[in-house]
Amino acid sequence: MEKIPITPQGYEVLKKELSHLMSVERPRVIKAIEEARAHGDLSENAEFEAAKERQAFIEARVNELNYKLGNAQIINxxxxxxxxxxxxxxxxxxxxxxxxxxxxxxxxxxxxxxxxxxxxxxxxxxxxxxxxxxxxxxxxxxxxxxxxxxxxxxx
Missing domain, CATH: 3.10.50.30 (Transcription elongation factor, GreA/GreB, C-terminal domain)
Incomplete structure (x- = not known):
């Protein structure tokens, strides 16, 4: 497993970003998907597609941050x-x-x-x-x- 060197300040910044994505952005995009679904036909629903793309981006970033934080080697x-x-x-x-x-x-x-x-x-x-x-x-x-x-x- 590759160790990722990071300063204590950098580690805290990544933790804050992960927390924000999990507690604010994820719920926001889930709500946007639900609202877009309520508009009916999903095959031509641009709002639904945009929300799904945003969700994919958020999930990819969450995975990336979890990997980096899990493999972090904090250098003082x-x-x-x-x-x-x-x-x-x-x-x-x-x-x-x-x-x-x-x-x-x-x-x-x-x-x-x-x-x-x-x-x-x-x-x-x-x-x-x-x-x-x-x-x-x-x-x-x-x-x-x-x-x-x-x-x-x-x-």
Missing amino acids: PEALPKDRAVFASRVLLSNVETGEDVEYQLVGPDESDIREGRISVASPLGQAIIGKKPGDEIVLQAPGGKRVYELVEIL
């Missing part, structure tokens, strides 16, 4: 080594060309949000950072050209 960022970048590490990077500093936390794909400073370990930059130590250079081939960063600190 406070207990991580500070000598190299690993999953859940917070890193400070400096753009070698511009001198601009950026701070990121390395997270799983479900948790990534660039506006919040969380990048996926599966992203090109995330993959380039993993395993690096303070002082190491990180070279990233971006669509706009090559970017070079220095890993200043693991926070």
Whole structure:
């Protein structure tokens, strides 16, 4: 069984989404299906088809969330080594060309949000950072050209 690394905050977000789907969205779509059935002929009932599609989406997402939560390996960022970048590490990077500093936390794909400073370990930059130590250079081939960063600190 594959373990899925996740931060405590990411785990809570997925739990909240699952709870919302189960307690709000599922009952709402069941009611919509019942109302559409009451309109009669289901073969040409667009409301019924839309509600059934929504139900299929909700059930698929519930199954996906149950799998991820059931296989989650919660990684506490406070207990991580500070000598190299690993999953859940917070890193400070400096753009070698511009001198601009950026701070990121390395997270799983479900948790990534660039506006919040969380990048996926599966992203090109995330993959380039993993395993690096303070002082190491990180070279990233971006669509706009090559970017070079220095890993200043693991926070």
